[in-house]
Amino acid sequence: MNSKIDLMKYVADKEDIDPESFIIADYVYSGRENWIKLGAKIAAEQSTGTWVEVAGERDIVERHGARVFDGDFNGRQGKLRIAFPVENLNPRDGIPMLLSTIAGNLFGMKVVEKIRLEDVHIPNSYMKAFNGPKYGIEGLRKIIGSEGRPHIGTIIKPDVGLPPDVFAEYCYEAAIGGVDFIKDDELLGDPAHSPRFERLNRVMEALDRVREETGRTVLYALNITTRMSKIVEVAEKAKEEGANCVMINAVTLGLSSIRAVSETVDIPIHVHRDMHAAFTRDKSHGISMLVLAKLIRLVGGDQLHTGAVGKMQGNVKEIQEINHFLRSEWYGLKTTMPVASGGIHPSLVPANLDAFGIDIVLQAGGGIMAHPMGIRAGARAMVQAMEASLKGISLREYAKNHEELKVALNTFG
């Protein structure tokens, strides 16, 4: 393919790429072609070209053609960078058209064996159509009233199957025990045994009791994931019925769901990323979690699961890089609070804090819910583990005077 087109039209020198006029995407790949030839084929396919030269192509490529402008190849693997003209896109079309451009057909091209979108650089001219998170780390800390410490979160378990009154009672126990944040499991939507809004009402009653008794505000992220035509309506209703946070499974629904909700409803958005590993896990094919994280911050995710030292696959260095991005200055957008989740229990708190710092939600589901002394004790044990870590005291030492932590360490290892 492409033998019939002059590929050099789709190649540029680095110096000729004005970063304000292009969206720049970085790829790694496996295959037999050098980065210039392969990059030109991809740049053509993903902009003005196809497998054969067509009339008019030469006239518009100057303005609308993508360009490969940097790369490297060792005979089997390589990397390359492509600049896509911002002009080809309308930012109002948002993430779907951006993904079609930088992460569309190219994954299926026969000329490459594997290819992975590693990073994306978005110019201000495109960025300015997006608002980013409404709350961010600072906004969430203001609601919780926290400073100099992570937020402790929990996921109610069992994930599905609990009736709303029991579910709410579990929330009460976790909140009284000291968690800052409670969320539905990503599997819990609106099933007959736990209707979404009945659950919300019960949980918010329980958290109101907690506020009366302790003065503390605890966030509850109601899983509003539903089909596209209903997501804004469900988010609006959640807000009306007293929700103080919502959760969206943004990969299975579509990333622009976050923007749709954020533009309509004034509420923190907790973003779950389930299904991401279908295309992020292979380090040589698909899309990196960093790219996903950038797009999710762009469209307004206030919290995002990025991985933990725990049960899910993930590499600490990669998670650190993502978390660093989420908290860094980026065209003045608010930050996104990373969420560490998956198999966390008190013993893992020091390792997660060491690795990821305090601007994070440390979420323990089973690691709180399964505490032998009950949920309240489970929450206390997590809080105690956090206190010990922040004070630089070993958990074993701290456990001597903290029964809940001691039992947790003996139970969960």
Add this chain to the structure above:
Amino acid sequence: MNSKIDLMKYVADKEDIDPESFIIADYVYSGRENWIKLGAKIAAEQSTGTWVEVAGERDIVERHGARVFDGDFNGRQGKLRIAFPVENLNPRDGIPMLLSTIAGNLFGMKVVEKIRLEDVHIPNSYMKAFNGPKYGIEGLRKIIGSEGRPHIGTIIKPDVGLPPDVFAEYCYEAAIGGVDFIKDDELLGDPAHSPRFERLNRVMEALDRVREETGRTVLYALNITTRMSKIVEVAEKAKEEGANCVMINAVTLGLSSIRAVSETVDIPIHVHRDMHAAFTRDKSHGISMLVLAKLIRLVGGDQLHTGAVGKMQGNVKEIQEINHFLRSEWYGLKTTMPVASGGIHPSLVPANLDAFGIDIVLQAGGGIMAHPMGIRAGARAMVQAMEASLKGISLREYAKNHEELKVALNTFG
């Protein structure tokens, strides 16, 4: 992980699985665990369990727990089948929650190296919330007035960069030349140089001229892919302004976009699948195209790209299996018309017809647009290649009396 829970709760005998009460998902995997143990861990994670036994789990697992009930393992690779209780889901939440259940966190589990969702079986109790395609193959044939032959389609090239008047003129030429169907490229949304509705108006004027001159109706799939909050609005406006078909990049936007549009606007929906190969290409990890095709038919896709003998990666047997599904009886839903696209030109018509039959759209972009005698001749050459194939005449033979075909064969090989 999971060493602390009784995994046998998540295992069942095949005979105990009532297919009406479960969504059944088939996986293949690579790893070190046998299918029963791995399957039980996945069934737990994706339903009522977590990495540790929690209070109340035992009581609800009977009703809400998923179950592994079949499988195979050779020491390195295996397959397994899991039954997910329909009760855990609300069909009104649609595809996003279904995907979170059968294709969510499991892709990132450390206990498995790779895992791929191969197939899904949806019971009537869940299906009945969905309407499927509004038109299907029969409905599309009725609009076009076709019988006993494939539809010939084209994608206007260059993909991006043409102003609406030139774009519309290309459409006119292709339509006069004989194509049944014209579509925007998946990269063309609503850029400043080709505003979506201006393009639509120009194209529909051109196609009205074609109808006046020839009596033929040609479909034009306007790419309405946009962000979630606008997709229904854009679809409605397209219909109001005279569109006779719309196209959605359903993977980058989210599959339930199809349902949202289908429920609101009475118009055929052409589904592009760009980005799918980020998770369908590796045959041992991710999600199969067959699963995607099933879900797209469920939510109402009238046409779907499934692959071709051409430039994109894809295996003929797999495409045949998918196309067979799209056309087969499935709970009384209408069919979805497969679209063969990607590097097609007249020489490839016989091979595509042999492989996929006549209930298909054969789409040539460059293979029409780049014809040396012009677009009209390019369209004629494709139609001639179709006629020859249907008559069982070799293209070389037919080309003797068909100039456009002869030139195409000499040009494209």
